[in-house]
Amino acid sequence: MSLRTILAGAALAAGLTSGAVADGHEPLTVGFVYVGPVGDGGWTYEHDQGRLAVEEAFGEKVETVFVENVPEGPDSERVMTQMALQGADLIFTTSFGYMDPTINVAAKFPDVKFEHATGYKQADNVSVYSARFYEGRAVQGHIAGNITESNIVGYIASFPIPEVIRGINAAYLHAAAVNPDVEFKIVWVYTWFDPAKEAEAANVLIEQGADVVLQHTDSTAPQAAAQAAGGVYTFGQASDMTEFGPVPRVSSIIDNWAPYYIARTQAVMDGTWESVSTWDGIDTGMVEIGEITDAVPADVKAEALAMVEAMRTGAYHPFTGPINKQDGSVWLAEGEVASDYGDDGLAGMNFYVEGVSGEIPE
Amino acid sequence: MDLSAINPILFFASLMVAATPIILAGIGELVVERAGVLNLGVEGMMILGAVCGFIVAVNTGSAWLGFLGAALGGALLALLFGVLTQCLLSNQVATGLALTLFGLGLSALMGQGYIGIKGPVFADWHIPILGDIPVLGPIMFQQDPMVYIALLIVLGTGLFLNRTRAGLILRAVGENHDAAHQLGYKVIRVRLMALAFGGACAGLGGAYLSLVRVPQWTEGMTAGAGWIALAIVVFAGWKPWRLLLGAYLFGGVTVLQLNLQAAGVAIPVEYLSMSPYLATIVVLVIMSAGRAPGSLGRIFHASH
Structure with a gap:
């Protein structure tokens, strides 16, 4: 929690009183x-861009507050309670780690969404809402499989949860499809x-021969x-990270939460908010693929873009x-396509x- | 499993780099605690050092000046803590925790315009002759200068505490500040100097992250390294040499477990991930820790 957070909280308190009067x-x-x-510069940065978009869209009709650096677990419950x-x-x-705390706090505040x-x-x-990041991982895997020369792809994984495992599987399948010799070295941090x-993990992977490093961490x-x-x-x-292009960063997965956040805020204003489960991908723009730089051969880039287009239309x-x-x-x-839910569904992928x-660590 | 994928030379070389920020922050805190002050704000001083160092280095183009700025930033924050706890007699634990929060917030504010910028390169030193020794050369004598400076600071601190009169006075102040006061030593002045040294070292440790190890500025980038340093000071029994051992052990096992994971060793990742903490605590506890300085964390007022 930073000074700004405290100031934001104070500003909120002041704003509430003055607004009511x-x-x-x-x-x-x-x-x-x-x-x-x-x-x-990654995950949280993009969520905050979504917050700023909400402020932009609604002007004085909304006020936003945020608390950063909140550890997953009991501490987050305290922060949510405070906010409510x-x-x-x-x-x-x-x-992801806010799941149970969110359910617990929500039970105490039935009027808060x-x-x-x-x-x-x-x-x-x-x-609940999420994005189909694995669609982006498939594109990364395709590019990685093509451009690796050592045939070793390093993967910095965060926690063994379905979202991360989906990403590893999607990337591996598409790397192996174009390069049967490819090997994934996975490090859980x-x-x-x-x-x-994260830097340490990247260095270790590079020292062990990886010439492509995929990350599922936020910095x-x-x-x-x-x-x-x-x-x-x-x-x-999660974010474009273009400042590292054209190499080493050759493309990116961008999470675009803004449209969703604006729509949900609007729903609360209109009184039409309902509990829903949203899982959007490239088709709605929640997942975007950042520019593929010229470090990637033109034919590989064309194939990758074709794959993006096919996922957008639902053809692939x-x-x-x-x-x-x-x-x-x-x-x-x-020819069978993975289902979202149920046994062996994507939502609970654990293999x-x-x-x-x-x-996979337990 | 393919252990041959792990290059022992690269492994030991990165071990020294991984341990350096903890050594720097830890040795500073060790001196502070030996002077009888408990400053829990190491994390805050580190992160402020990280941002100050990065800002100065980017604007001057010199990583050396960056480190100087980091030391100054850390020392200033520590002196703020010193004024509050030594002159205004505030509670050290609460003030230290507040210092961490303050450092994190202030650094985020200062670093606003520096996200995603590249700092100047801090080149490794290839020490002539020594650096050419096979195996040992690449591990020990081709590092960046801060690795050696950290070691020199530990060496100097060890000698200072145990071999000099000033070191004896500092320890006396930490063991029993009332007795030291009655002997005519300036307790508050000694403690403020120790705090400034501790802050400067923590600042250097933070700048090592933002200028060498990561190297870039990211908010909250110390991610708990200051707390690790605090813990290692205690487990090392307030002795510089054990601190060095603890930091190398922690840094070493951290790098090792990542290496083992990447090499696909069939040890469950959960155990590998906890191993740096476990190994450091076990080894330092078995070596039987020393006794805490007698006046550690107690408020001193000349009227008592």
Whole structure:
């Protein structure tokens, strides 16, 4: 929690009192709980861009508050409670680890609407929303498989949750499709944000021969490490990270939350808000693919763009059979497309596909 | 599993880099605590050092000046803590925690315009002759200068505390500030100087992250390194050499576990991830920690 957060809280308190006195027309208060700092240049940065877009769209009709660097777990429950007590009408909790705390706090504040990112537990006043990042991972895998010369792709993984595992599987399948010799080295760092550790992980992977490094953590440290090492390619994660292009960053997955945040805020204003489960991808623009730089051969770039277009129109699904699980058993038969939910659905994915080595931590 | 993928030379070289920020922050806090002050604001001083160092380095184009700025920034923040706790007699634990929050917020504010910018390169030193020794050369003698400066600071601190009169006075102040006061030593002045040194070292540790190890400015980039340094000071029993050991052990096992993961060793990742903390605590506890300075964390007022 930073000084700005405290100031924001104070400003909120002051704003609420003055607003109530002024004309009785209180602005809608929208709260955001962030797992990292808004300046991480990745995940939290993009959520904050969504917050700013809400302010932009509604002007004086909304007031937004946020608390950054909130640890996942009990501490987040305290922050959410505080936010609800301070009069927030709609609260976005933007990390997987806020799932149970969000449900707990929502039960105590039935009149406050909650929106939890990347989770799967809903309630009458809790919606869940996420983006199909794995569509972007498929594009990354395709490019990575083509441009790697050492045939070793490093992968900085955060926590062993379905979202991260989907990303690994999607990237591996599409890398292996164009390069059967490709090998993925996966390192779990157990953090979303720790620049020093992320840089360390990137360096270790590069030392062990990786010439493409994919990251599922939030800071730009792995990009800087790859840049310092030279001859290594990376992809922007959650945010465009163009400052590291044209190399090492050759493309990126951009999370664009703004349209969703604006729509949900509007729904609360109109009184039409309902608990929903949203899982959008490239088709609605929630997932965007950042510019593919000239470091990628033109034909590979064209194929990647064609894949993006096919996913946008729905003609192609990144998890289309035949795909086996890591143990060799059949997951998807020829032509079969993975379902979102249910047994072996994407939402709860907890297994590697065939070809990925290593075990998923429990 | 493919252990041959791990290059031992690169491993030991990165071990020294990984340990350096903790060594710097830890040795500063060690001196502060030996003077009888408990400053829990290490994380705040580190992050302020990280941003000050980065800002100065970017604007002057010199990483050296950056480190100087970082030391100054850290020392100033520490002196703020000193004035509050030593002159205004505020509670050290609460003030230290507040210092961390303040440092995190202030650094985020100062660093607004510096996100995504590249700092100047801080080149490695290839020490002649020594750097050419096979195996040992690349590990020990081809590092960046701050690695050696950190070691020199530890060496100097060890000698200062145990071999000089000034060091004896500092320890006396930390062991029993009332007795030291009655002997005519300036307790508050000694403590303020120790705090400034501690802040400067923490600032250097933070700048090492933003200028060498990561290297870039990102909000909250210390991500708990200051707390690790605080813990290692305690587990090292307030002794400089054990601090060095603890920091290398922690940095080493951190790098090692990432290496083992990447090499696909069949040890569950959960155990690998906890191993740096576990190994450091176990080793330092087995070596039987020392006794805390007698006046640690107690408020001193000349009237008592």
